[in-house]
Amino acid sequence: MVSIGIIGCGHWGPNHIRIFNQLQNSQAIMCADLDQDRLGKIRSLFPQIKTTANYKDILKDPDVQAVCVASPTNTHFQISKEALQAGKHVFCEKPLAMRPEECLELKDLSEKAGLILMVGHVFVFNQGILKLKEYIDSGELGTVQYAHAIRTNLGPFRYDVNALWDLAPHDISIFNFLFNACPLSVSGCGQKYLGSTLEDVAFATLEYPNKVIANIHVSWLDPKKVRQITIVGDKKMIAWDDLDNLGPIKLYDKHVERTSRFYESYGEFQLLSKEGDITIPQVGFSEPLKTQAQYFVECVEQKRHPDCADAKKGFDVVRALCAVQESIGRGGSPVTIKG
Ligand SMILES: NC(=O)c1ccc[n+]([C@@H]2O[C@H](COP(=O)([O-])OP(=O)(O)OC[C@H]3O[C@@H](n4cnc5c(N)ncnc54)[C@H](O)[C@@H]3O)[C@@H](O)[C@H]2O)c1
Incomplete structure (x- = not known):
C-alpha cells in the first residue's frame, strides 16, 4: 500500500484523492492547501484524510511515501524539489515546471535519490x-x-x-x-x-x-x-x-x-x-486519471522508471x-x- 500526500486541493486535487483511494494499492492519507475552506470541503468529502495548510507537514511525515503535486503551475518546481529532497516519490501535475533547467534539476535530484518522478501527461x-x-x-x-x-x-x-x-x-x-x-x-x-x-x-x-x-x-x-x-x-x-x-x-x-x-x-x-x-x-x-495513478503507484512499488511520463518527457514539453x-x-x- 503506497501512502500518498496530495498538495493542492482546488479543482483538480480532489480527483487525485478520490482515485488514489479507489486503487487497491494506494491511499491518500494527507493533503495540504493554503485555503482553509478547501480543507474543510476535503474533510467533508474524505473524512479519514489528515489536512494541513502547510505542505511541509506532508514532507516531514514519515508515513507519506509519495506526494502528488496538484497546486498551481508556478509552484510545481519548488514543491517537487523539496519533496524529492525530503525523500518522497513525486507525481507532479503538468507542466512539470516553468523552465527546462528546472525540469533537468528535478530529473537529476530524483535519479540521484533513486526516487520516482512522474509528470501528469494524462492523455x-x-x-x-x-x-x-x-x-x-x-x-x-x-x-x-x-x-x-x-x-x-x-x-x-x-x-x-x-x-x-x-x-x-x-x-x-x-x-x-x-x-x-x-x-x-x-x-x-x-x-x-x-x-x-x-x-x-x-x-x-x-x-x-x-x-x-x-x-x-x-x-x-x-x-x-x-x-x-x-x-x-x-x-x-x-x-x-x-x-x-x-x-x-x-x-x-x-x-x-x-x-x-x-x-x-x-x-x-x-x-x-x-x-x-x-x-x-x-x-x-477506462478513466485516464485512474490508469495514470495506477501506473505511478506500480512504478513506486516496483521501483520501475515511469517511461510513459518521466522527467525527460516533462522537460521536452516545457522546452x-x-x-x-x-x-x-x-x-x-x-x-x-x-x-
Ligand atoms: N491533467 C489535467 O487534466 C488537469 C486538469 C486540471 C488541472 N490540472 C493541473 O492541476 C494543477 C491544479 O489545478 P487546479 O485546477 O486544481 O487549480 P486550482 O487553482 O483550482 O487549485 C489549486 C489549489 O492549490 C492551492 N495552493 C496554492 N499554493 C499552494 C501551496 N503552496 N501549498 C498548498 N496548496 C496550495 C490553492 O489554494 C488551490 O486550492 C495545475 O497544475 C493544473 O495544470 C491538470
Missing part, C-alpha cells in the same frame, strides 16, 4: 490517444503529413499561467508521444483579450522531423468546449474527439492520388480525391512551451529547439 493514458498511436504505428495511415489539435472552452480561467501553459502541455505531450519525437522548431501567436497580463488564446505550430507540421489551438475564450485532434496521413486520415462518448475515433479512408496524365493547365499531374468508408473502431473505456512563448513574444517568428 498518454487516454484510450482514444492510444488508438491513434496504434493506427500511426501500424502504418494504416501511411506517412503522417500533418496534424492539428483544438482545445477550447469558455473558461476555466487561470491567474498564474496563460492558456498556452495551461492547455497546450496536453497537446504537446500527445504529439510528442504519437510521433515519438520532439518538435525541431515552433512558432506561435497569442492575445490577451480579457485584459490581464496572460494570453487567453494561442495558436502554436510545431514542426516535427520528416516535415510533419502540428498545429495547436488553445483558448479559454471560446463559445464551444472542444477536445479534438486530426491526423492526416497519405493513405488514411483519422480524427479523435474526446467528448464523443459513442465513437471518439473516426478513421477516414480518404486520400489523394496523383494521376500520371499530362495536363497543361495543371502542370504535370492532376490531383484526385479518393473517398472510401468512415470506420468507427471500438475504443475501450517546447518556452519556445512557443518566445515566438509569441517575437511576433510569431520561428524558434529553433536545439537537440
